[in-house]
Structure formats: C-alpha cells, structure tokens
Amino acid sequence: MKISFTLNDKKVNIDVDPMKRLLDVIREDFGLLGTKEGCGEGECGACTILLNGKPVTSCILNAIHADGKEIYTVEGIAEKPIGKLLIDCFDETNAVQCGFCFPGFLVSSYYYLKTDGEKNLDKIKKALSGNICRCTGYQKVFESVMLACVRKS
Ligand code: FES
Numbered sequence: 001m002k003i004s005f006t007l008n009d010k011k012v013n014i015d016v017d018p019m020k021r022l023l024d025v026i027r028e029d030f031g032l033l034g035t036k037e038g039c040g041e042g043e044c045g046a047c048t049i050l051l052n053g054k055p056v057t058s059c060i061l062n063a064i065h066a067d068g069k070e071i072y073t074v075e076g077i078a079e080k081p082i083g084k085l086l087i088d089c090f091d092e093t094n095a096v097q098c099g100f101c102f103p104g105f106l107v108s109s110y111y112y113l114k115t116d117g118e119k120n121l122d123k124i125k126k127a128l129s130g131n132i133c134r135c136t137g138y139q140k141v142f143e144s145v146m147l148a149c150v151r152k153s
C-alpha cells in the first residue's frame with residue numbers, strides 16, 4: 001500500500017505493508033535509528049515520536065497510522081531550537097548514561113516545553129512518566145527539563 005506523510009519536515013511516500021510497525025518503518029525504511037525499541041509493548045517510551053504533534057509510542061502503531069500525518073522523530077526534534085536547548089541542558093546536567101532512553105525522553109520533554117513549559121517538578125514528572133530509564137534515577141533528567149524551562153522563558 002502506498003502511504004504518504006511528513007517526516008521531519010519532508011514529504012515522504014512509501015510503498016509498504018500497512019501493518020508493518022511504524023517503529024520499523026522509521027528505522028528500516030527511513031534509516032532513522034534514533035528511535036529505539038525497548039519493550040516493544042508501548043510501556044518504556046524508547047520509541048516515542050510525535051504524531052500530529054502528540055507523543056506516541058511507535059512500536060504499537062502500524063504504517064497505516066502514519067498516512068497523511070505529520071511525524072517528528074528525535075532526529076527532527078534535535079534540529080529545532082527547543083530540541084537543541086534540551087540537548088544542551090541534558091548534557092550540562094549529565095543526565096544521560098548509556099543513552100538508550102534519551103531519544104524518548106527528548107521527544108517527551110520537547111512536547112512538554114512546547115505545550116506547557118512551566119518549571120514545575122510535578123508536571124514534568126507527569127509529562128515524562130511514560131519514559132523508563134534502566135540506568136539511573138530520574139532526578140537529573142527532571143533537573144535538565146527544569147533548566148530548559150527556565151532558559152526557554
Ligand atoms: S519500545 Fe515502544 S514503548 Fe517500549
């Protein structure tokens with residue numbers, strides 16, 4: 001089936017099995033390897049992307065869900081001013097260890113900064129509650145996002 005959508009600000013077309021997982025389309029067909037697979041069951045957030053502006057887990061969506069939509073992966077978000085700001089803040093606070101969870105955290109944090117952005121720990125915790133990190137505590141991640149909230153305003 002032919003589908004078309006916008007991927008990181010570019011119009012794309014692809015002939016694909018409509019039931020292929022969107023995560024696999026992103027990684028295999030478009031070579032965007034920043035989006036990770038952790039649990040494969042919609043629980044860990046490693047595969048988070050923005051679909052029509054909202055964070056979703058791409059491992060539980062199929063290619064058909066992308067048709068006619070606008071998608072940003074971590075690669076696209078990393079090019080945006082708020083994405084760059086967040087990356088700097090994660091870097092400064094040493095919030096990342098192995099980095100596997102980082103793309104998902106970046107996408108969810110980006111959404112928070114775009115839609116709210118208040119330096120409010122409870123709100124930030126809630127916004128990132130779908131993202132799991134196996135390496136570390138979450139405190140530095142929260143600090144990073146708080147720092148980005150301050151710098152953005
Ligand atoms: S890999 Fe998609 S939520 Fe874990």
Ligand code: FES
Nearest residue numbers: 098101133134135
């Ligand atoms: S830094 Fe390793 S899973 Fe989060």
